[in-house]
Amino acid sequence: xxxxxxxxxxxxxxxxxxxxxxxxxxxxxxxxxxxxxxxxxxxxxxxxxxxxxxxxxxxxxxxxxxxxxxxxxxxxxxxxxxxxxxxxxxxxxxxxxxxxxxxxxxxxxxxx
Amino acid sequence: xxxxxxxxxxxxxxxxxxxxxxxxxxxxxxxxxxxxxxxxxxxxxxxxxxxxxxxxxxxxxxxxxxxxxxxxxxxxxxxxxxxxxxxxxxxxxxxxxxxxxxxxxxxxxxxxxxxx
Numbered sequence: 001x002x003x004x005x006x007x008x009x010x011x012x013x014x015x016x017x018x019x020x021x022x023x024x025x026x027x028x029x030x031x032x033x034x035x036x037x038x039x040x041x042x043x044x045x046x047x048x049x050x051x052x053x054x055x056x057x058x059x060x061x062x063x064x065x066x067x068x069x070x071x072x073x074x075x076x077x078x079x080x081x082x083x084x085x086x087x088x089x090x091x092x093x094x095x096x097x098x099x100x101x102x103x104x105x106x107x108x109x110x111x112x
Numbered sequence: 113x114x115x116x117x118x119x120x121x122x123x124x125x126x127x128x129x130x131x132x133x134x135x136x137x138x139x140x141x142x143x144x145x146x147x148x149x150x151x152x153x154x155x156x157x158x159x160x161x162x163x164x165x166x167x168x169x170x171x172x173x174x175x176x177x178x179x180x181x182x183x184x185x186x187x188x189x190x191x192x193x194x195x196x197x198x199x200x201x202x203x204x205x206x207x208x209x210x211x212x213x214x215x216x217x218x219x220x221x222x223x224x225x226x227x228x
Contacts, residue, residue, distance in 0.1 A: 002154070004154070032215050034215065036219075041221065042221050042222075043116070043118075043202055043204075043219030043220050043221045043222050044155075044202070045219070046216040046217070049215060049216060089154075089155070096215070098145070098160045098168060098206075099157055099168070100155075101154075102154040104153065104154045105154075
């Protein structure tokens, strides 16, 4: 049973608009969440993270929101750029565990 | 070299072959990981090494044999694989408790393995 779910396999947005990528989780013990970006033929690269003691973390154009009661997090990219086109993975960990549990990913396409 | 490197980038092997994947990290980290990414599936953790000691084996078949001679190098020895083992194999590293602790793992580019 998947503990981290990204229900949208793909998302397409126009350059300059907002991209919103969603992630749901089932394990209420998860206390740290991360977003990774992956280009073809490359490994995932860390993008942004959030601890469960926060509900928002911002880094430049990227903001992650966490709603613990809904077990939901989202990644907002504003403004979206063509170079943001990639697969985005949501991941979660529990109590500083070595294990990261990943979602299947959402492929974002930003059209010029 | 910087970051996490993996060789080879592509590998085609028969079911009776023996091959090895290599990973090297240049980040001063003390934890290293092997992941498998199959088509349309999430990344699956295979093995975890902390300070060269294996701390996690995620029910991986014995035809996959990891080796961690030091904190910078990680190998995955492959023997009598099956076609369903074809996947992208990713190595990652992370800083541990104390100086340089991070939650985020840093990934290599992966080895695309095809078993024929």
